[in-house]
Amino acid sequence: MKIAVIGAGNMGGAIVKGLLCGKSVSPENIWVANPSRPKLDALQSIDSRITITTDNQEAVSAADWVVLAVKPWLIEAVIKSLTFRSEQVVVSIAAGVTFDQLTSYIGGTHTLFRVMPNTAISEQASMTLISSYNATREQEAQIVLLFAELGRAMIVPEAKMAAATILASCGIAYVLKYIHAATEAGVEMGIAPHDAMIMVAKSVEGAAKLILNNDTHPAVEIDKVTTPGGITIKGLNTLEHAGFSSAIIQAMKSCL
Numbered sequence: 001m002k003i004a005v006i007g008a009g010n011m012g013g014a015i016v017k018g019l020l021c022g023k024s025v026s027p028e029n030i031w032v033a034n035p036s037r038p039k040l041d042a043l044q045s046i047d048s049r050i051t052i053t054t055d056n057q058e059a060v061s062a063a064d065w066v067v068l069a070v071k072p073w074l075i076e077a078v079i080k081s082l083t084f085r086s087e088q089v090v091v092s093i094a095a096g097v098t099f100d101q102l103t104s105y106i107g108g109t110h111t112l113f114r115v116m117p118n119t120a121i122s123e124q125a126s127m128t129l130i131s132s133y134n135a136t137r138e139q140e141a142q143i144v145l146l147f148a149e150l151g152r153a154m155i156v157p158e159a160k161m162a163a164a165t166i167l168a169s170c171g172i173a174y175v176l177k178y179i180h181a182a183t184e185a186g187v188e189m190g191i192a193p194h195d196a197m198i199m200v201a202k203s204v205e206g207a208a209k210l211i212l213n214n215d216t217h218p219a220v221e222i223d224k225v226t227t228p229g230g231i232t233i234k235g236l237n238t239l240e241h242a243g244f245s246s247a248i249i250q251a252m253k254s255c256l
């Protein structure tokens, strides 16, 4: 598979770095286009076998799959400035740009994907959401495999994309908020700020791994930590008296 990434910013750059770590696409088959050179040079310094260019069309013409990683307000202009072959698969990572919009810019016959990674893509730990349009099962499997190299990837219907984005992309900010708040509690209890932050962040990573590696449920794992009459249940009940679960549910629903 030959792949062109248009836009070498945070997301485009992270996708290229992730692809270079993975096995799906060989570096010789990666093209990256960006208007300014420094981001391109930085990516090529990681692996000189990738092709960099300031000419979007050059990258697009070379590829089977084109990933559009520019800001949402540039998508229309970028697509309209390019010529695509009908068999090319076009992947947009622009938040909020719908298939209705994409097909009106590019035409309705292409295979299109909307992809929503989160910022942990830079650590190859993204939860990436993918919606498909006009795609075969094989193409869906291909793109899931591609983004699974950058964390986990899941196909979701476009109608669920907004809700899923709140959980997986905005959700990272809420988890970080927890890490920040818990770190402050640690500092108040006399633990050095950096130590406190590492303790909390590692606990969050551990909690996530318990769920992801064992296909268990948070309630089951919470039960294992809560000794009757112990300290954990005091904290959990204090959280609920303060409206913890309700606050999270309300916060997420308020984003829709």
Ligand SMILES: NC(=O)c1ccc[n+]([C@@H]2O[C@H](COP(=O)([O-])OP(=O)(O)OC[C@H]3O[C@@H](n4cnc5c(N)ncnc54)[C@H](OP(=O)(O)O)[C@@H]3O)[C@@H](O)[C@H]2O)c1
Pocket: 006, 007, 008, 009, 010, 011, 012, 033, 034, 035, 036, 039, 056, 069, 070, 071, 072, 074, 078, 093, 094, 095, 096, 116, 117, 118, 119, 169
């Ligand atoms: N950041 C996130 O958490 C996140 C999560 C999911 C999806 N997204 C989506 O990812 C997309 C990119 O976001 P980002 O955070 O990576 O933005 P970014 O860091 O600003 O990157 C955008 C890149 O596009 C380049 N660019 C500008 N005009 C271009 C053109 N005409 N042709 C080709 N490249 C062009 C910019 O180059 P110059 O800087 O040289 O102008 C920049 O390198 C957005 O649509 C966003 O909705 C972001």
